[in-house]
Amino acid sequence: xxxxSQNPRHKITKRGQNVTFRCDPISEHNRLYWYRQTLxxxxxxxxxxxxxxxxxxSRLLSDRFSAERPKGSFSTLExxxxxxxxxxxxxxxSSRVNxxxxxxGSWLTVV
Amino acid sequence: xxxxxQPEKLLSVFKGAPVELKCNYSYSGSPELFWxxxxxxxxxxxxxxxxxxESIKGFTADLNKGETSFHLKKPFAQxxxxxxxxCASTADRGSTLGRLYFGRGTQLTVWP
Numbered sequence: 034x035x036x037x038s039q040n041p042r043h044k045i046t047k048r049g050q051n052v053t054f055r056c057d058p059i060s061e062h063n064r065l066y067w068y069r070q071t072l073x074x075x076x077x078x079x080x081x082x083x084x085x086x087x088x089x090x091s092r093l094l095s096d097r098f099s100a101e102r103p104k105g106s107f108s109t110l111e112x113x114x115x116x117x118x119x120x121x122x123x124x125x126x127s128s129r130v131n132x133x134x135x136x137x138g139s140w141l142t143v144v
Numbered sequence: 145x146x147x148x149x150q151p152e153k154l155l156s157v158f159k160g161a162p163v164e165l166k167c168n169y170s171y172s173g174s175p176e177l178f179w180x181x182x183x184x185x186x187x188x189x190x191x192x193x194x195x196x197x198e199s200i201k202g203f204t205a206d207l208n209k210g211e212t213s214f215h216l217k218k219p220f221a222q223x224x225x226x227x228x229x230x231c232a233s234t235a236d237r238g239s240t241l242g243r244l245y246f247g248r249g250t251q252l253t254v255w256p
Binding site (some may be wrong): 036037066073074075076077078081088089091124131132133134135136137138 | 148150153180187188189190193230232242243244245246247248249
């Protein structure tokens with residue numbers, strides 16, 4: 034499968050711990066996106082990169098969240114001092130021209 | 145901010161019946177509109193986009209700027225159409241493939 038790959042697929046963590054998710058986009062896709070999805074809602078935009086530059090960040094992305102794409106290829110999304118409200122599916126997507134392709138998502142449960 | 149509304153959380157029809165999934169957007173400019181579909185245990189995938197004016201799996205969607213709507217239609221639903229459908233929009237044409245705004249989704253069930 035050469036689609037967008039996300040790891041880990043599931044993560045359970047205690048409140049206050051830090052977690053990091055990784056996203057490997059489709060090869061040669063210069064844009065990479067992070068979205069968050071909670072039960073009963075559609076995906077909500079967090080941030081996106083063009084190559085290594087972070088071009089836009091949502092207000093949903095609090096100071097505890099940081100995303101990087103150091104070499105313009107894979108990306109990481111780190112959540113520091115997790116809270117129960119961070120429990121959600123974190124979706125990564127990538128695009129080159131006109132179509133955005135989504136990964137399967139990383140489920141985060143904060144207990 | 146752009147807002148995308150899908151008024152029906154659940155929609156059920158029988159096989160062979162017509163189906164329409166409603167979508168309204170708030171921005172009155174020139175956004176780009178999409179329909180995404182998520183089949184059970186699969187990732188979110190693009191179904192169609194308004195600028196393509198194409199029919200995918202028998203589905204079509206017409207952009208009505210006057211009513212700011214982008215309803216998804218299929219004349220004869222099939223059981224394999226059962227899935228979650230999300231309508232999505234950019235803020236404006238200039239924002240193509242930047243931020244997408246999604247509706248909350250409509251779960252379509254097609255009964256045999």
